[in-house]
Amino acid sequence: MRGKNGILKTAAAAAALLIALTACVPVPVQAREYGYTYNYDYWGDVQEGPDLYSVCKVLTSADLKLEQKLKNPQGLFAMGDLLYLCDSGNNRIIEIHRSSPEKLEVTRIIDSFTGNVDVTTFSNPTDIAVSEEGDFYIADQGNARILKLSSDLEYLMQFDKPVDNTLDPKIAFQPKKIVIDTAGRVYCIAAGINKGLIKYEADGEFSGFVGATRVSFDWTDYIWKKFATQEQRARMESFVPTEYDNAYMDYEGFIYAVAGSLKPDDLRDGTVDAVRKLNLMGNDILVRNGDWDVFGDLYWGYGGGYEGPSYFTDVTVMDNDIYVCLDRNRGRLFGYDDQGHIVFCFGGNGNMDGYFRRPAAIEHIGHELYVVDSLDCSVTVFVPTQFGQLVYKAIEEFDEGHYExxxxxxxxxxxxxxxxxxxxxxxxxxxxxxxxxxxxxxxxxxxxxxxxxxxxxxxxxxxxxxxHIGWIVAAVLVLFLVPMGIGRVRKIKHEIDTADIFVYSKDR
Amino acid sequence: MRMEAKARPLSIPEGRDKRGTYIDSLKFSLYCITHPLDGFWDLTHERRGTIAAANTILFLTILVRILKLRYTSFLFIKVYWEDLNIFLYIASILFPLALWVVGNWGLTTLFDGKGRLGQVYMATCYALTPYPLIQFPLMVFSHFVTIDEAEFYAMVSMLSLIWAAVLIVAAMGQIHEYSAGKNLLFTVASLFAMLVMIFILMIFFSMISQGVAYFVSLVREILFRL
Structure with missing residues (x-):
């Protein structure tokens, strides 16, 4: 009894001490509302989970040992073990060799080329693509051209503003993003052209627009327009497709195109698509079997200076058909599988590793993800965690037919x-x-x-x-035959009861 | 024949077994739903229905509605259990029912309606019979179908609701002794009366809460100054 009291007293004293201590030491405040990685369940509830990716390294100008610091990098392209970073602000392209996710070294800085053409430097190159043969395709935005250079930087040809009657001749040609297919065709997204991707044949000839985004319009707007005067009509929003923000050619030759500047209501209604998978005809064949439409975050709370839906600025497609979209608005990465289920969401805006200030482009080598931050002038290298590897293993084993x-x-x-x-x-x-x-x-x-x-x-x-077919037949037979049998018996009984001879005999 | 029925005093002798009457009146609901006009006339005029049976049917309706949540296949009903308030869920039947009964009686009593409040309640409850009668087997049935056959489930489920709605309208016509046109008119008017009542209730509650808040703040103010 006494001993117990003693213990109680010590405990009380310890508790008092603890309280006194905690009163002095400020309790660390949980800074994050969300976990870093989350997912949406069937009900749309946010389910936090273990990270699928962790930051391996954040490459800055210093890490890359660049004399001239990166300035507003816009594009990234991966080919084998080589990464091509468009240092748009410095009018150059940086070739980076990846020996491992930790070890990335600059092997070449491309800022000019040779050939029989007036301007042999770049002006604001925003995107680059490299063909199987090693030819470079560069969106040279400031010079209004798409360049094709050989692997030893010799000028081969260029793709100019498409000759098309529907295009305003006054608009300057500003190629933003390009993708190329195995046949050497070039698909280009240009600023101010909303008819879809500009398609060039391998010989440089413009051959049309593919995959314009769906146009959404309000009935009310439509009726208003009917009554509006010419000037009013000119001021009103016109029902035109949105221009794409970026595109990616997957290993099968389908183009994944993302559009960011979409109206929130249209996204919610599903009348516009943030991500489209275009086949050769330019039709959208993206599978949307997930519980949620493919548009990133479901909840767009107004806070921290961010509002509105996710703004997909780039997309990359891994060989297991998982595509990762980069949200510029909240600095997040959204991974979707080939059925349109969300595999992961993570990231955020901020200055810490794994957070972004203005993410611009995303690429992958194997399962690693490389994200370019144009304001922070850095490339963040993400590698899958053990959990991420397990998820990928499960998905890939299934695709290969190893179901168990x-x-x-x-x-x-x-x-x-x-x-x-x-x-x-x-x-x-x-x-x-x-x-x-x-x-x-x-x-x-x-x-x-x-x-x-x-x-x-x-x-x-x-x-x-x-x-159980035997039992089922038996049950059906019983259900039908028994009432029929009873009916028959009753009928006979009734006939006997009402038979003339008995009735007459009763009457008499 | 109708006049005859009305003129007759209580058709059930006092001495008869009470349980027998209850079971008979419960069974009579099956006659009502298949012969609405005849059935609902007899329900009140022949005293074939009892409040006890009506309560039972209402209870079964609520019970089946709750059971449905839990035991229907998830293909058809998915419940977010975290947000489910069972009392609110029960109230979601009882409250509109009470509004309907009071609203309908309040209106019809001013316009030659012969039904009394209890009779309106009884007839409405009897008209709900198809709901438990169809929904319960449908609940069991839901476990034997795939999503491709879901159309069938939805159709039968809708049928039970439409049937009940038609029965309610028919029942009101019979117990108030209204013609078809007048009956429809007062059905719509009753629905409108329900809206008016909700409106008044809302005003009432907001007034009460404001009134209470006034006195609470008054007392607080006094306490501060003491």
Whole structure:
């Protein structure tokens, strides 16, 4: 009894001391509202999770050992182990060799080229693409041309402003972003041209516009326009497509194009698309089977000087069909899988590593992500964490047809993050392929995946019916035959009861 | 024949088993929903319905509505349980019902309606019968279909609601002894009365809260100065 009292007293004293101490030492305040990495669940609730990517290195001018500091870098292109960074403000392109994510070295600085042309330097080069043969395609915005240079920097040809009657001849040609396909065709996004991507054939001939964004218009606006005068009409917004912000050619030859400056209401209604996957015809073939439309953040709270939806400024597509969109508005990266499910969201605006001030371009080498910050003049290198590698492993194993291995990987993912919806659906899909329908159904039901649940249930029901067909037939027979039998018996009984001979005999 | 029925005193003898009457009146709901005009006439004029049976049907309706949330396949109903308030959910049936009954009675009593408040309540509850009757089997059925067959579920579910709505309108016509046109008119008027009542209730509550706030601040002010 006494001993217990003593313990209590010591405890009380310790508690008092603790309180006194904490009163002096300011309690560290949790600075972040969100975790760094999060995802949206079926209900649209933010589910924080472990990081899929961690910052490996932030490359600044000093890290790259550049004499002239980077100025407003705009574009990035990866080819094999080489990264090409468009140092737009200094009119040059920097070739960086990546030996490992930690070790990146400048191998070449390209600021001029040779050839039979007047201007052999760049002016505000905003984007670069390199072909399989090693030819450079450079969007030389200030000189209103797209250059094609050989690998040893000799001028080959250039692509000029398209000759088209629908274009205003007064507008200067300002190529912003370019992508090239394996046949040497060039697709260009130019400032002020909203008809889609400008397509050039390999010989430099302009061959049309592809993939203009959808046009959205309000009925009310339309009716207003009917009544408006000419001057009023000129002042009103016209119903025109939005111009793209950036594009990326994936390994299959499809162009992923992003448009950032979209009206929030149109995004919510789904009448415009932030990301489009264009085939050769310029049609959008992006799969949108996710719970949410592909437009980044779902909630656009007004705070910290940021408002409105995510502004996708660049996109990159990995070989496992996961595409990562870069949000300029809140400095975040959004990864989507080939079905349009959100794989990850992370990032933010700020000065710390892994946060951005004005992200401009994104590229990938393998699973690593490279993000260019044009204001901070840096390149941030992200490498997948163990959790990220597991997620990728699960997705890639499934694509290769190793369903059991994929299922196991997803189970590991789930043990690390129980709030990760894709893990449940992944396990379910793996079980579905292994024809373990009942178990698959459970996983799909947990995460409200109607389509896959129905697929599994359809098979499960079929097997169940085939197994119990005898009982089902018996049950149906009983259900029909018993009442029929009873009816027959009653009828006979009724006939006997009302038979003439008995009735007459009763009457008499 | 109708006059005859009206003229007759209580058709149920006092001595009869009370439980028997209750079960008979409950069974009568099945007759009502298949023969609305005849059924709802007899419900009040022949005293075939009882308040106890009406309460039972209402209870079943609420019960099935709650069970549906939990036991329907997730393909059709997904519930965000964190936000569900079961009392509000029950009130979402009881409150409109109360408004309807009071609103309808209040209006019809001024315009030759023969139904009394209890009778309006009873008839409305009887008209709800298709809801538990269809929704409960549908709930079980939902576990045997895939998303491709969801159309069927939605159709049958809608059917139960339309059926109940038609029955309510028919029931009001019979118990108030209204013609079809007058009945429809007063159905719309009752709906309007419901809106007016909601409006008045809202004003009432905001007034009360402001009144209370006034006295609270008054007392606070006095306490500060003491």
């Amino acid at each position: 291995a994929s299922g196991r990987a997803w189970e590991e993912v789930m043990s690390l993050n129980g709030n990760y919806d894709l893990a449940y659906i992944g396990i379910g899909r793996s079980l579905l392929r292994q024809e373990r329908y009942k178990e698959a159904m459970r996983y799909f039901e947990l995460k409200y995946d109607e389509e896959n649940y129905s697929k599994a249930f359809k098979q499960y029901r079929k097997i169940w019916v085939e197994e």
